[in-house]
Amino acid sequence: MPEIVEVETARSVIEKHALDRRIERVDDQDSYVCRPHLAGEIASALLKRSFVAAHRIGKSMWLELSGPDSPTLGLHLGMSGRIVVDGFVGGDPRFDGLDNLDSIWTRFRVDFADGGYLLLFDKRRLGRVQLNPDLSKLGPDALAITPEAFRSRVGRSDAPIKARLLNQNVIAGIGNLLADQLLWEAKINPARSSSTLTKSELTRLHTTLLSCTNDAMQKGGVHTGSLIPHRTAGGVCPRCGAALLRSKVGGRTTWRCSREQG
């Protein structure tokens, strides 16, 4: 997906352009993306109301609806989702096809009374639209977590540090690319047991997390990280020139510098 940076962009698009507009029509027919799907359940919850706030923790968004006893609308971009409101786009920067918003890749759509729209464009179809999503297990948001909480939560486990960073219940928002990027920046081996990291290493990792996400936000996505283009066969460390090594950590393809993250 869309990691925390892309999701925040999407949330921001919604906040700026989709609030306080009367919802006139809803297409929730994709029963895989929209769930649980009791024919039109989502549609009837939204019709004649409006979105009044857009929130996010990690990679999960939820929208508040006007009116008493309204549910919230959960949005998750999955592996490839984008949010489009009128012409404004937020989310996964890969793939084209946005020139055809009526295609099968539009998995969910809201039309406003004023003629505008909000939609979820998702080629991979692993995104989710859901009423009252359960977000109670999510850890603190990666952009908001304090250094102290970061150290205690992330450093507590015997799991590999990368697996720990990817665990959304520990800290919410870090995905595979961002994890590789920040472990490389901080010169820490992704496979090291989290509990062997020193306090100063954890502090450095947290600082790096902030600079990486900030940087990615400026440049338009986590794919702009300096390590990312080198995560390929024969790739070398853009910092020291040593070979990059490919492995599997936390179930995900992992690249690290053979010299600096040995």
Added chain:
DNA sequence: AGCATTGTTTCACA
């Protein structure tokens, strides 16, 4: 043709 994929969930197993 075959494999990999910026994500999440589930399950068998150590």
Added chain:
DNA sequence: TTGTGAAACAATGC
């Protein structure tokens, strides 16, 4: 109890 690895999910890109 924790953690891991693999599989499943869906569909596209290389």
